[in-house]
Amino acid sequence: AQSVTQPDIHITVSEGASLELRCNYSYGATPYLFWYVQSPGQGLQLLLKYFSGDTLVQGIKGFEAEFKRSQSSFNLRKPSVHWSDAAEYFCAVNRDDKIIFGKGTRLHILP
């Protein structure tokens, strides 16, 4: 069965530092991959998506992600985090119009 793994439940970084959130998936074919962000008590917002083509994708809010087929990974990065980036981040994969979500990584920002 396909799945999405986010190995880090919590990550803490200092404001202005770089960020990388990890995501691994298990899926036979090239997947459709997403990163979503959720602020407390809110819905999910789509940060970026990968369907095909260039393996480095740019998203909103200064985020980017890189698809690495050999590692079955789709890690999210940001060069310099802001206090407003504190939220929960979900990696997800789509198959047959259904999305499977990882369990999320909660990002904490130190001032």
Add this chain to the structure above:
Amino acid sequence: DGGITQSPKYLFRKEGQNVTLSCEQNLNHDAMYWYRQDPGQGLRLIYYSQIVNDFQKGDIAEGYSVSREKKESFPLTVTSAQKNPTAFYLCASGRTGAHEQYFGPGTRLTVT
């Protein structure tokens, strides 16, 4: 503005009562989805509908029911058969053939 609305934001019910959560979208999307979110569990699919008057069970459909009488609306009923109904419920929609989904703001249901 186009978007997905869910109402109410907070809902409180007594155990044994059925409750219906509203989800409306004006994005002209064919597909709509209901998810349940519990702390540390990610999102789990309850029901989805890809066309009016048709819907399919997701991974955790037991104790829930839905209808899709209009393209814009996809209400979810949490029945008294649902053993642990307290959770955050998220509705989403998407275009058929597209792969991403767009989410509403959620409804937090508390059953005591």
